[in-house]
Amino acid sequence: xxxxxxxxxxxxxxxxxxxxxxxxxxxxxxxxxxxxxxxxxxxxxxxxxxxxxxxxxxxxxxxxxxxxxxxxxxxxxxxxxxxxxxxxxxxxxxxxxxxxxxxxxxxxxxxxxxxxxxxxxxxxxxxxxxxxxxxxxxxxxxxxxxxxxxxxxxxxxxxxxxxxxxxxxxxxxxxxxxxxxxxxxxxxxxxxxxxxxxxxxxxxxxxxxxxxxxxxxxxxxxxxxxxxxxxxxxxxxxxxxxxxxxxxxxxxxxxxxxxxxxxxxxxxxxxxxxxxxxxxxxxxxxxxxxxxxxxxxxxxxxxxxxxxxxxxxxxxxxxxxxxxxxxxxxxxxxxxxxxxxxxxxxxxxxxxxxxxxxxxxxxxxxxxxxxxxxxxxxxxxxxxxxxxxxxxxxxxxxxxxxxxxxxxxxxxxxxxxxxxxxxxxxxxxxxxxxxxxxxxxxxxxxxxxxxxxxxxxxxxxxxxxxxxxxxxxxxxxxxxxxxxxxxxxxxxxxxxxxxxxxxxxxxxxxxxxxxxxxxxxxxxxxxxxxxxxxxxxxxxxxxxxxxxxxxxxxxxxxxxx
Amino acid sequence: xxxxxxxxxxxxxxxxxxxxxxxxxxxxxxxxxxxxxxxxxxxxxxxxxxxxxxxxxxxxxxxxxxxxxxxxxxxxxxxxxxxxxxxxxxxxxxxxxxxxxxxxxxxxxxxxxxxxxxxxxxxxxxxxxxxxxxxxxxxxxxxxxxxxxxxxxxxxxxxxxxxxxxx
Numbered sequence: 001x002x003x004x005x006x007x008x009x010x011x012x013x014x015x016x017x018x019x020x021x022x023x024x025x026x027x028x029x030x031x032x033x034x035x036x037x038x039x040x041x042x043x044x045x046x047x048x049x050x051x052x053x054x055x056x057x058x059x060x061x062x063x064x065x066x067x068x069x070x071x072x073x074x075x076x077x078x079x080x081x082x083x084x085x086x087x088x089x090x091x092x093x094x095x096x097x098x099x100x101x102x103x104x105x106x107x108x109x110x111x112x113x114x115x116x117x118x119x120x121x122x123x124x125x126x127x128x129x130x131x132x133x134x135x136x137x138x139x140x141x142x143x144x145x146x147x148x149x150x151x152x153x154x155x156x157x158x159x160x161x162x163x164x165x166x167x168x169x170x171x172x173x174x175x176x177x178x179x180x181x182x183x184x185x186x187x188x189x190x191x192x193x194x195x196x197x198x199x200x201x202x203x204x205x206x207x208x209x210x211x212x213x214x215x216x217x218x219x220x221x222x223x224x225x226x227x228x229x230x231x232x233x234x235x236x237x238x239x240x241x242x243x244x245x246x247x248x249x250x251x252x253x254x255x256x257x258x259x260x261x262x263x264x265x266x267x268x269x270x271x272x273x274x275x276x277x278x279x280x281x282x283x284x285x286x287x288x289x290x291x292x293x294x295x296x297x298x299x300x301x302x303x304x305x306x307x308x309x310x311x312x313x314x315x316x317x318x319x320x321x322x323x324x325x326x327x328x329x330x331x332x333x334x335x336x337x338x339x340x341x342x343x344x345x346x347x348x349x350x351x352x353x354x355x356x357x358x359x360x361x362x363x364x365x366x367x368x369x370x371x372x373x374x375x376x377x378x379x380x381x382x383x384x385x386x387x388x389x390x391x392x393x394x395x396x397x398x399x400x401x402x403x404x405x406x407x408x409x410x411x412x413x414x415x416x417x418x419x420x421x422x423x424x425x426x427x428x429x430x431x432x433x434x435x436x437x438x439x440x441x442x443x444x445x446x447x448x449x450x451x452x453x454x455x456x457x458x459x460x461x462x463x464x465x466x467x468x469x470x471x472x473x474x475x476x477x478x479x480x481x482x483x484x485x486x487x488x489x490x491x492x493x494x495x496x497x498x499x500x501x502x503x504x505x506x507x508x509x510x511x512x513x514x515x516x517x518x519x520x521x522x523x524x525x526x527x528x529x530x531x532x533x534x535x536x537x538x539x540x541x542x543x544x545x546x547x548x549x550x551x552x553x554x555x556x557x558x559x560x561x
Numbered sequence: 562x563x564x565x566x567x568x569x570x571x572x573x574x575x576x577x578x579x580x581x582x583x584x585x586x587x588x589x590x591x592x593x594x595x596x597x598x599x600x601x602x603x604x605x606x607x608x609x610x611x612x613x614x615x616x617x618x619x620x621x622x623x624x625x626x627x628x629x630x631x632x633x634x635x636x637x638x639x640x641x642x643x644x645x646x647x648x649x650x651x652x653x654x655x656x657x658x659x660x661x662x663x664x665x666x667x668x669x670x671x672x673x674x675x676x677x678x679x680x681x682x683x684x685x686x687x688x689x690x691x692x693x694x695x696x697x698x699x700x701x702x703x704x705x706x707x708x709x710x711x712x713x714x715x716x717x718x719x720x721x722x723x724x725x726x727x728x
Binding site: 029336337340372374403404 | 566601603605609610611612613615616617618619620656660661662663677679680682
């Protein structure tokens with residue numbers, strides 16, 4: 001234990017001098033720190049195709065950069081990224097990508113974000129600041145183990161032979177072995193795709209250990225982990241007692257070694273058995289009494305799940321994991337209160353547009369030092385992954401200031417997009433899926449709106465006015481077809497459905513004339529009749545309130561089954 | 562970039578204002594000066610929200626000029642105004658020590674300037690000069706005594722919360 005504490009102190013010291021102090025100093029003067037970061041990115045990439053086309057060699061200030069590079073999106077950068085995916089060098093970035101991080105795009109295809117060594121350094125910088133603060137606030141974390149979830153970084157290879165997948169898997173795989181020994185889960189677990197197996201094996205590794213912290217982006221995963229703990233309690237205790245792993249949970253196509261190399265631990269099995277007999281269940285609060293902190297997303301749509309964590313996890317403090325995406329890390333939480341983090345001014349260069357100016361061609365682009373408290377802004381990233389003035393379509397709110405640097409909280413995705421579990425579903429994807437299945441199968445759908453419906457798991461409610469041919473069975477067919485079509489259009493929706501973090505959609509048939517009534521209501525509220533559009537993907541979770549639902553068709557099956 | 566960005570005259574101005582803040586009033590001029598050196602300042606337009614109830618709490622605020630209104634929203638209820646504060650008024654002081662979300666919403670009612678002191682900067686000064694903590698103890702003790710009296714009085718009737726004590 002003393003050795004583990006010494007390691008934590010040593011690591012903390014390294015994190016302080018390698019990352020935390022630089023970040024901390026920068027917070028006094030965010031404008032200077034941001035210009036320094038921007039010019040570092042520009043200088044490094046001025047000989048690239050994009051840099052040459054946009055005169056990076058003449059950029060000496062933030063103003064120069066703005067004059068040289070228009071704000072853009074994935075679509076505007078996609079031609080360059082496609083060249084990188086094909087293996088061309090020096091297109092957006094001077095350094096070659098180690099991998100591509102995949103994330104869902106606004107069109108049918110996945111986005112590929114180049115992960116270069118310099119980008120990885122920027123990304124890890126935020127991770128290191130976060131970890132430094134955790135190690136400072138909780139000094140005995142490494143006396144036990146860390147349960148950190150991650151996904152595979154090698155889902156496939158591009159035409160140019162570069163792997164693509166999740167950046168979290170890359171970080172896990174490349175941890176120094178001295179650090180890996182504190183992780184409860186082996187890297188190989190990222191390769192397991194079957195959800196039941198993944199959760200069983202996660203618990204098979206973690207239950208015998210003294211888990212001190214759990215880090216996973218989505219709090220719904222924490223709930224699922226606690227549920228599976230009880231569901232699989234008997235099997236897990238049996239396996240822990242005997243040093244075995246139930247065959248039915250061993251993954252196919254993945255080397256078995258890390259999943260079968262356990263020692264028998266009858267003492268721990270007895271402890272767990274006692275808890276199971278006395279409590280009637282296994283919960284993290286009982287099996288991991290030294291759990292110090294949880295880290296997961298707390299903003300956006302997460303509060304519903306956070307409220308439910310207090311049962312299985314007791315009063316363990318929860319710290320936000322930070323505003324982050326494959327495209328970059330926006331904020332680093334340094335305290336447990338609320339869901340906000342300090343803007344990562346020493347990681348990337350950020351610009352902001354006031355939320356109300358989003359569609360204004362002359363919108364004001366602001367830097368970190370120009371933000372105001374409690375205002376909402378759209379964020380634009382410039383990073384060493386070759387994203388220049390990149391519109392990530394996220395809205396953040398400034399909740400406080402750390403010295404002169406804004407403390408930001410993720411609020412929601414931008415217009416026309418919903419994301420309950422990270423699926424980032426756009427209206428164009430919903431419309432595309434709807435049109436595909438109606439064209440292919442002749443479903444008589446008159447009006448249609450998908451919107452988020454909370455539950456365990458959450459799902460999409462499909463409000464629809466339908467024709468007479470849409471019997472209950474045909475409606476069920478429609479739901480399955482629509483669900484499958486949506487999977488084809490959005491890789492993250494598909495992943496969330498497969499992992500059961502998103503439930504199957506439910507059709508809610510509403511009476512004829514319902515949509516006309518909605519239109520009339522909008523007009524009565526002052527909207528020009530010709531401009532009234534009832535969305536096919538509503539970001540308003542209260543969309544269905546007050547609508548008369550005649551019938552619900554709940555297929556209730558996982559996708560692909 | 563580690564130099565603190567405020568000019569000497571601004572630091573002196575903030576130090577003088579800190580002298581009027583009850584929480585800091587028992588510190589000596591040198592100790593208040595140390596804290597003032599670590600402060601930053603921000604300006605707020607009328608009706609702009611400075612901090613919001615339930616949000617992440619990172620700093621202690623002292624009003625340098627202008628006026629703020631402190632609103633608190635009861636669970637499931639509508640906001641009610643708790644208090645107004647002018648120069649030397651303060652809020653967020655409990656966040657210097659603990660790690661709880663903001664307990665009230667603070668709105669500028671006129672053009673307002675505040676000095677902000679970050680939690681870790683305050684704690685660093687405490688570590689460097691434990692006498693600061695000793696000077697704060699009587700103030701905190703007095704607050705506990707007042708709260709105890711309020712609890713006793715609340716046995717029979719509901720009183721409006723006191724101004725101090727919001728994060």
